[in-house]
Every structure is written in C-alpha cells, then in structure tokens.
Amino acid sequence: MRPTPAGSPILRSPVVQKSSCPFPAIHAVNGRTTAPIFTPAEPDNHFRISGCGFGSTPGLVRLLPNSASPMPGSGSGLQPIALQLESPGSWTDSYIDVRINPALSGVSDFSADLVVQLPIGRTLQLAHCQFLAARGEPQLLRSIPAAWVRLDSSSLSTRSIHQVEFESPPMSGEEMPPDASGASAFIARSDPQAFSTGKDIYDLSQLAPGWVVESVQLRVFSAACPGLSKIPVSNGSWETSWTRNGFIVEWAGETCSSPIPPVFNFTLNSSQYAANVWVVGPAGTQPLTNNINARQP
Numbered sequence: 001m002r003p004t005p006a007g008s009p010i011l012r013s014p015v016v017q018k019s020s021c022p023f024p025a026i027h028a029v030n031g032r033t034t035a036p037i038f039t040p041a042e043p044d045n046h047f048r049i050s051g052c053g054f055g056s057t058p059g060l061v062r063l064l065p066n067s068a069s070p071m072p073g074s075g076s077g078l079q080p081i082a083l084q085l086e087s088p089g090s091w092t093d094s095y096i097d098v099r100i101n102p103a104l105s106g107v108s109d110f111s112a113d114l115v116v117q118l119p120i121g122r123t124l125q126l127a128h129c130q131f132l133a134a135r136g137e138p139q140l141l142r143s144i145p146a147a148w149v150r151l152d153s154s155s156l157s158t159r160s161i162h163q164v165e166f167e168s169p170p171m172s173g174e175e176m177p178p179d180a181s182g183a184s185a186f187i188a189r190s191d192p193q194a195f196s197t198g199k200d201i202y203d204l205s206q207l208a209p210g211w212v213v214e215s216v217q218l219r220v221f222s223a224a225c226p227g228l229s230k231i232p233v234s235n236g237s238w239e240t241s242w243t244r245n246g247f248i249v250e251w252a253g254e255t256c257s258s259p260i261p262p263v264f265n266f267t268l269n270s271s272q273y274a275a276n277v278w279v280v281g282p283a284g285t286q287p288l289t290n291n292i293n294a295r296q297p
Contacts, residue, residue: 144185
C-alpha cells in the first residue's frame with residue numbers, strides 16, 4: 001500500500017446505517033406480544049400499542065371480531081370497536097396510547113384482531129387479541145331450559161320415582177308453594193314409597209358468552225301432611241356443590257305417615273325445592289340467547 005502523502009485527505013468508505021424499522025409494525029400491547037386483552041373496565045382501560053413506523057399523524061385504531069368469535073345471530077351483537085386516543089399527543093411514531101369508551105355496553109366477550117390504519121393508507125394488524133366486556137350487576141336467572149338439567153328420578157331400588165316435576169319459571173297454582181313463584185326453577189317429587197336422597201345436575205355452560213353463575217340459593221319446602229299425620233320424617237340431607245359448568249343439588253326427602261282405621265295406612269313421600277340462581281355477565285346483554293323458552297313440564 002502506498003503511503004498517503006502528508007496533508008492529503010484520507011478517503012474512507014461510507015458507513016450505511018441500517019434502519020431499525022424497515023417497515024411499520026405493531027410489536028406489543030402493554031408489553032404483551034401475544035394475546036393482549038382489551039376491556040373498558042377501569043382501572044385496566046389503558047393500552048399502549050408499541051411498534052414503529054406509525055408516523056406523527058393520527059389514524060384509526062379498531063378491534064375487529066375474528067373467526068374465533070361467536071357466530072352472527074347468537075345474540076352477541078358483535079361489531080367493530082373503535083379505540084380512542086388518550087390525548088392529542090398520544091399518537092407517535094413508536095407508540096399509540098388508546099382507551100375504550102368506558103360507557104360501552106351491550107357487547108359480549110369476543111376474540112378480536114387489533115387493526116391500526118395509518119393515514120398513508122397502510123393497515124397494520126395484531127391477531128389473537130381478546131375483548132372482555134365490563135360486567136353488570138348480578139341478576140336472577142328467570143328461567144332455566146329443561147335440557148340443561150338432569151333430574152335424578154331413580155332413587156327407588158326397583159323403579160323410578162312416581163312423579164317428578166320440573167317447572168321454570170314456576171307459575172303460581174294450587175299445588176305450587178307460594179314462595180316458589182318467581183324462582184329460577186321449582187322441582188317436586190312424590191311417591192307412595194320412601195325414596196333416598198339423590199342429585200340434580202345443572203349444566204349452565206350454554207349461557208350467553210361471558211355469563212357465569214354467581215350464586216345459588218335453595219328454598220326447601222316441607223311436606224304437607226294431611227289430617228292426623230305425624231311430623232314428617234326427613235330422609236337424607238340437602239347440599240349444593242359447584243361443578244365446572246354449573247352446580248349440583250343433593251336433595252333429601254320427607255315421609256308423612258298416618259294410620260287410617262281400621263287397617264289402612266296413608267304414606268306420602270315427597271321432596272320439593274325452589275332454586276334461585278344469580279348470574280353475572282357483560283353489561284347490557286342477556287344471559288339467555290335466541291329467546292329460549294325454558295318452561296317445560
């Protein structure tokens with residue numbers, strides 16, 4: 001190599017700076033790169049969308065229901081949700097601060113894609129997000145479809161219980177205890193023979209999206225023993241337990257026995273209870289979809 005003469009300029013190869021953002025992209029939401037959650041419920045209603053190439057002029061930010069969301073017609077009322085900028089300076093080249101209208105209601109939970117539309121006409125997308133609606137106050141479930149309840153009717157060793165009735169919603173009548181009217185469901189059993197305890201299984205997994213059971217209250221009714229019958233004798237005990245999809249009612253029975261001279265003995269075995277079921281779900285929606293009519297014998 002020939003030495004450079006004194007005072008001559010030194011020629012160097014130009015350094016090419018590689019761009020850290022070769023194209024606009026969404027990197028994360030609130031630091032989560034996968035499955036971010038969006039909700040209008042406070043204090044979680046703040047979302048920083050980080051990335052690059054957003055520019056300095058605000059565009060549009062939306063949540064779009066994706067293919068994993070409930071099908072149209074299920075009562076979910078799914079529509080795109082527009083996200084609002086936190087402030088006029090919330091849109092920058094590397095992040096966007098947005099929130100959901102806190103008064104939003106009437107929308108169920110759904111799977112969504114986050115879409116950022118840039119003013120230049122380009123659209124950025126982050127898939128596999130989740131929208132969780134704000135929850136309303138617990139409400140009494142006014143009816144339970146009969147298909148959701150598996151009634152135990154085989155507590156006799158040789159046959160099923162003679163009479164098993166399920167009514168939802170309970171309607172007042174001569175054979176209905178007054179306090180049962182207005183409950184979620186009323187269940188009555190009767191038979192000349194004594195029967196042991198059993199279990200009724202309630203599967204409420206088909207409630208509208210986002211709705212779950214919040215609490216259950218049972219109201220037990222004693223047998224109406226006629227005439228000179230003795231005090232009813234209880235068989236078994238009452239208990240309620242939770243399952244993954246609902247709850248189980250372990251019910252007990254009562255026996256009324258009355259001698260009728262000269263040789264006839266009157267015996268009545270019964271079990272009656274009303275179930276009040278409170279459910280909670282997305283504000284502004286209903287727990288039952290498709291106008292389900294649950295009053296079946």
